[in-house]
Amino acid sequence: MRTGVFRSAEAVKPDGFYFLDMGYPVSYYCPHCGAVVELERDGYLADKSVTPYPLEGWVYADPDEDFEDAEGIHFVCGESDAPDLTWTDVVSEADDVENPGLASPCGRDFYLSFVKYEHGREVESVPESDYVVIGGQGPSSPRGPDTGPRGPGRF
Numbered sequence: 001m002r003t004g005v006f007r008s009a010e011a012v013k014p015d016g017f018y019f020l021d022m023g024y025p026v027s028y029y030c031p032h033c034g035a036v037v038e039l040e041r042d043g044y045l046a047d048k049s050v051t052p053y054p055l056e057g058w059v060y061a062d063p064d065e066d067f068e069d070a071e072g073i074h075f076v077c078g079e080s081d082a083p084d085l086t087w088t089d090v091v092s093e094a095d096d097v098e099n100p101g102l103a104s105p106c107g108r109d110f111y112l113s114f115v116k117y118e119h120g121r122e123v124e125s126v127p128e129s130d131y132v133v134i135g136g137q138g139p140s141s142p143r144g145p146d147t148g149p150r151g152p153g154r155f
């Protein structure tokens with residue numbers, strides 16, 4: 001299993017958009033069945049991932065809560081009628097949809113996580129079920145950075 005990361009690049013990238021004080025739609029899909037949901041968001045929040053389980057250490061809000069202050073959003077596939085949320089009839093055919101044959105929307109939980117920063121560094125998540133080095137990227141240690149105090153800096 002891989003962590004599904006889906007970003008509607010066109011919609012997320014601010015290039016060429018006027019940054020007015022209004023929301024803009026960003027699309028995500030359910031990692032279980034692929035149901036595509038559109039979320040109207042204010043301002044700019046960087047998305048980290050969409051996963052079928054919550055990331056350890058992240059605090060999630062429901063779509064009808066004030067999620068701009070949360071660290072992520074907890075969706076129930078097809079089940080929220082929050083004003084900022086639109087369940088489209090589109091079903092993604094991405095490779096990382098777990099059950100492409102599932103009736104969609106499927107009513108299962110999934111989680112959109114925003115990028116978090118601590119001490120000016122992006123906080124990495126530690127997936128509970130398939131913790132492997134993904135792509136072997138980065139020189140950082142295999143432990144998550146959010147366990148224990150920050151080590152001494154190397155100056």
Ligand SMILES: [Zn+2]
Binds near residue numbers: 030035078104106
């Ligand atoms: Zn679903």
